[in-house]
Amino acid sequence: xxxxxxxGVDWGLSNxxxxxxxxxxxxxxxxxxxxxxGGMAEGGFEEALVSVIRDWPRAQRLILCGMVGSxxxxxxxxxxxxPAGAQSIAAAMIEVPSQxxxxxxxxGLSATSADRLQEIMRGEETQIVGALADAQPNFIIxxxxxxxxxxxxxxxxSSIRTYMTGEVYATLKTHSILAxxxxxxxxxxxxxxxxxxxxxxxxxxxxxxxSVRAEGLFxxxxxxxxxxxxxxxxxxxxxxNGLAHHEFARHTPILVIGAREIVDLYMTALHLAGxxxxxxxxxxxxxxxxxxxxxxxxxxx
Amino acid sequence: xxxxxxxGVDWGLSNxxxxxxxxxxxxxxxxxxxxxxGGMAEGGFEEALVSVIRDWPRAQRLILCGMVGSxxxxxxxxxxxxPAGAQSIAAAMIEVPSQxxxxxxxxGLSATSADRLQEIMRGEETQIVGALADAQPNFIIxxxxxxxxxxxxxxxxSSIRTYMTGEVYATLKTHSILAxxxxxxxxxxxxxxxxxxxxxxxxxxxxxxxSVRAEGLFxxxxxxxxxxxxxxxxxxxxxxNGLAHHEFARHTPILVIGAREIVDLYMTALHLAGxxxxxxxxxxxxxxxxxxxxxxxxxxx
Numbered sequence: 001x002x003x004x005x006x007x008g009v010d011w012g013l014s015n016x017x018x019x020x021x022x023x024x025x026x027x028x029x030x031x032x033x034x035x036x037x038g039g040m041a042e043g044g045f046e047e048a049l050v051s052v053i054r055d056w057p058r059a060q061r062l063i064l065c066g067m068v069g070s071x072x073x074x075x076x077x078x079x080x081x082x083p084a085g086a087q088s089i090a091a092a093m094i095e096v097p098s099q100x101x102x103x104x105x106x107x108g109l110s111a112t113s114a115d116r117l118q119e120i121m122r123g124e125e126t127q128i129v130g131a132l133a134d135a136q137p138n139f140i141i142x143x144x145x146x147x148x149x150x151x152x153x154x155x156x157x158s159s160i161r162t163y164m165t166g167e168v169y170a171t172l173k174t175h176s177i178l179a180x181x182x183x184x185x186x187x188x189x190x191x192x193x194x195x196x197x198x199x200x201x202x203x204x205x206x207x208x209x210x211s212v213r214a215e216g217l218f219x220x221x222x223x224x225x226x227x228x229x230x231x232x233x234x235x236x237x238x239x240x241n242g243l244a245h246h247e248f249a250r251h252t253p254i255l256v257i258g259a260r261e262i263v264d265l266y267m268t269a270l271h272l273a274g275x276x277x278x279x280x281x282x283x284x285x286x287x288x289x290x291x292x293x294x295x296x297x298x299x300x301x
Numbered sequence: 302x303x304x305x306x307x308x309g310v311d312w313g314l315s316n317x318x319x320x321x322x323x324x325x326x327x328x329x330x331x332x333x334x335x336x337x338x339g340g341m342a343e344g345g346f347e348e349a350l351v352s353v354i355r356d357w358p359r360a361q362r363l364i365l366c367g368m369v370g371s372x373x374x375x376x377x378x379x380x381x382x383x384p385a386g387a388q389s390i391a392a393a394m395i396e397v398p399s400q401x402x403x404x405x406x407x408x409g410l411s412a413t414s415a416d417r418l419q420e421i422m423r424g425e426e427t428q429i430v431g432a433l434a435d436a437q438p439n440f441i442i443x444x445x446x447x448x449x450x451x452x453x454x455x456x457x458x459s460s461i462r463t464y465m466t467g468e469v470y471a472t473l474k475t476h477s478i479l480a481x482x483x484x485x486x487x488x489x490x491x492x493x494x495x496x497x498x499x500x501x502x503x504x505x506x507x508x509x510x511x512s513v514r515a516e517g518l519f520x521x522x523x524x525x526x527x528x529x530x531x532x533x534x535x536x537x538x539x540x541x542n543g544l545a546h547h548e549f550a551r552h553t554p555i556l557v558i559g560a561r562e563i564v565d566l567y568m569t570a571l572h573l574a575g576x577x578x579x580x581x582x583x584x585x586x587x588x589x590x591x592x593x594x595x596x597x598x599x600x601x602x
Contacts, residue, residue, distance in 0.1 A: 115499070115502065115503060117499075117508070117509075117512045117515065117516070118512065118515040118516050118518075118519050118521060119515060120515050120518065146511055146514075147507075161505075161508060162508060162511040162515070163505070163507035163508050163511065164477075164507050164508075164510040164511040164514075165507050167477055167478060168469075168473070168477075168507060168510065171472050171473060171476050171477045172469070172472060174476070175472050175475070175476040176465075176468055176469075176472045177468060198416070198418075201416065202416060203504045203542060203545070204462075204464070204542035204543075204545075204546065205506045205507070205538070205542075206448075206464040206465050206466050206469060206506070206535070206538060206539050206542065207418070207462060207463060207464050207465075207542060208418075209465040209469065210447055210463040210464065210465040211418045211419065213447075213465075214418065214419040214420060214421050214463070215418070215419050217419075217421065218419050220419060234507070237506070237507060238507050241504060241505035241506075241507065241508060242505075244504070244505075245505065
């Protein structure tokens with residue numbers, strides 16, 4: 001193969017993942033590199049991309065998504081206001097020149113919630129576009145550092161609600177007084193379940209967070225299981241709040257997009273909350289499909 | 302004066318405060334030192350205390366309270382189970398020998414909440430004992446790193462509920478992605494009020510925490526006011542949860558014990574929540590009074 005149809009790159013804060021497609025949109029090769037936007041020097045993006053895809057054939061088109069399009073990325077691709085689907089996201093891609101030819105960068109989405117909070121996403125929109133190419137869920141959850149709950153209407157994202165679940169977990173686990181009591185962060189199903197159940201039963205998250213300390217101090221939960229208990233409290237709290245806010249979500253099929261381990265935690269917690277119609281999609285796979293879909297939605301000039 | 306009646310020490314995680322009393326329980330002198338339990342080497346407690354009160358007259362009695370009685374302190378004074386008032390706290394003080402004579406260390410309190418969570422406090426019980434020597438509130442809030450809501454029945458603490466408010470604030474402000482957007486932590490009344498109002502209106506704390514980022518990114522709240530907004534969200538969430546859990550607290554006089562600045566924030570937030578019968582007491586003053594009260598409650602052998 002002399003020339004590939006498309007190279008797509010999901011370029012996040014801590015690493016990037018590049019996909020090489022054949023003419024039918026199938027991923028022929030994939031690379032990961034720890035060259036995240038967070039650690040990138042200004043002007044380093046082009047060089048980093050060249051180094052990653054050096055041994056791949058040249059591609060007719062290059063499309064990037066994720067934090068690479070943020071203010072701290074290669075170039076800022078302004079947020080598109082919801083409702084937005086593949087067509088409007090593709091139309092808002094910006095083009096930057098490079099030694100590899102023109103590079104398209106996908107925008108993020110913005111929305112104002114019913115209670116007037118500013119909402120945004122960047123990167124998840126491409127996973128969602130990919131998921132919607134193959135299925136018609138009414139509701140998608142993309143868990144992670146900042147977990148995104150999105151309502152889907154007519155194949156477009158109509159609303160966004162973000163929960164800072166993963167970041168609060170990582171920050172408290174590493175930097176708070178809770179860290180002293182924890183021994184590792186291996187998964188512990190009973191402790192995770194206990195955390196979820198308590199969060200589904202009590203709205204007082206700040207009180208439940210303290211219980212991680214007290215239950216650990218009294219050895220009612222062993223040190224090796226405290227991180228799982230904390231994770232259960234936070235994910236349980238997100239799900240309790242999310243289902244209370246989106247009443248219809250409980251009665252509609254929900255799609256969860258993400259990495260295997262985190263998707264499993266969310267599916268367990270959703271089941272504990274009484275939601276049974278849940279399916280899942282691998283996050284990297286959805287991003288790859290989304291980048292291809294955006295390419296299709298914006299024919300080359 | 303050759304010999305003082307009592308020296309009392311409120312010895313917390315990050316610093317200690319020592320009080321010298323006259324025969325009537327009035328504080329004649331006071332010292333502060335950054336010799337907190339957190340940074341103390343094993344065996345260093347006696348030396349640290351001697352260094353702080355070196356130029357004070359010798360005291361007939363020495364009483365300590367706070368984290369100095371924890372597992373990581375001078376010696377562990379086991380928790381006393383609630384309900385507990387001055388008499389039972391005083392009776393459970395432990396005695397350790399020292400070159401200054403026998404030293405009494407006050408215990409903390411433990412309780413199991415209605416929803417079966419383990420609850421504890423250490424240090425606040427002495428402030429509460431001090432406050433109850435002068436007033437008869439039915440409800441006391443001691444805000445701080447771990448904010449304590451306590452119900453008072455018959456001059457004894459009958460229940461405890463802890464909110465990890467201060468610690469979540471400090472951890473997120475310093476170590477999360479929110480830190481990048483914040484410029485200092487000066488108080489900003491409108492941003493604090495906005496945070497409190499939103500937290501009183503929405504139970505979704507993890508969603509509101511993300512709004513600190515989104516509102517900052519879109520410059521809807523200026524960088525210098527974001528810390529105050531975060532503080533408002535967390536204190537507002539605590540108060541919404543606390544009042545929902547303790548329904549009667551809304552209709553009973555509440556006493557808030559603590560340092561001036563934090564007490565002011567809580568009083569503002571309680572007023573926004575519709576609680577108007579709120580009074581306050583300085584935390585150091587309450588601790589000083591509490592140490593004296595414990596001495597009275599346990600006559601010297």
